[in-house]
Amino acid sequence: MRTYLAHVELINPITTAAGCAATGKELSQFFDLNRIGALVTKSITMAPRAGRPTPRMAETPSGMLNAIGLQGPGIDAFLERDLPWLAQRSVRTVVSIAGGTVNEYGALARRLTDAPGVTGVEVNLACPNIEDRGRVFARDPSASAEVISSVRALMRYDVPVIAKLSPDVADVVAVARACVDGGADALSMINTPLGMSIDTETLRPSLAAVTGGLSGPAVRPLAVRCVWQVHAALPGVPIVGVGGVLTGRDAFELILAGACAVGVGTALFHDPYSCLRILRELEELLQARGFQRLADAVGLAHRPPGSAARHRADLAPGPGAPDFTVPPDPLNMEESSL
Incomplete structure (x- = not known):
């Protein structure tokens, strides 16, 4: 179940999604955070932020809308209080x-x-660029690349920089390619697409901010599509698939599309143990299909029909059977890196 984000090894592919486990303390009440591949923190800003006015969360039939507004204490408090707590427990922290x-x-x-x-470091590009009339960075390939280049230039070489991409763009591959050209070591997709609901009792929008980010099962097909397209265009780039993952089968779908790791988000709100459950279900599914390594399943849906036959539970490979494992990528020789 080992996987890699660039050169960093994770013991398994399951991570939290940004914003859904805060900075880990709340989730650690339910299980040891070292049992998952990595904890992704909520998005940290320079200055403290109070967030948007309430109501700022609303349930939908297939997930939820949120307009939290990046509420948080800022980088100083994070470095003084939260990161040391995680470091003392050796939690792999993105x-x-x-x-x-x-x-x-x-x-x-x-x-x-x-x-x-x-x-x-995961770079949340779904933020308004105040120097460009509030246009979201993630919707502009050149703006996204400029941000990634700036972060990459200032981070230690041994810390991967992961670009978090939005589906609300005309061409997600163009943005992904620009981020990689700007220095991104890996990509995470998708961030929440914009949605809205109206309360039919109050006759007003459900959220004070009117619109918010949609998450939950409804967005998984968007995530699968984005991961598929980007992996097809940039097969050597590690991808974290995020969006609507509730089961091991959901995670498996993103892995087959090209993700080497999978983020769990909205599921944590109703099942704080969901990361461990999804990990167990994924491992059982891989074993049942005959996979020896997680890496052998990454992007397998892109292979020609019949390539996955050896992984069916009812078909064991015989003597001389062809080897359909994913070949090592010449750009990244870590065997599990995609």
């Missing part, structure tokens, strides 16, 4: 960062580069 300008992202990277306990 720190999500968010900013309103390229310089702000760079400043966050500079604060994190020498901080102990940082396994990776």
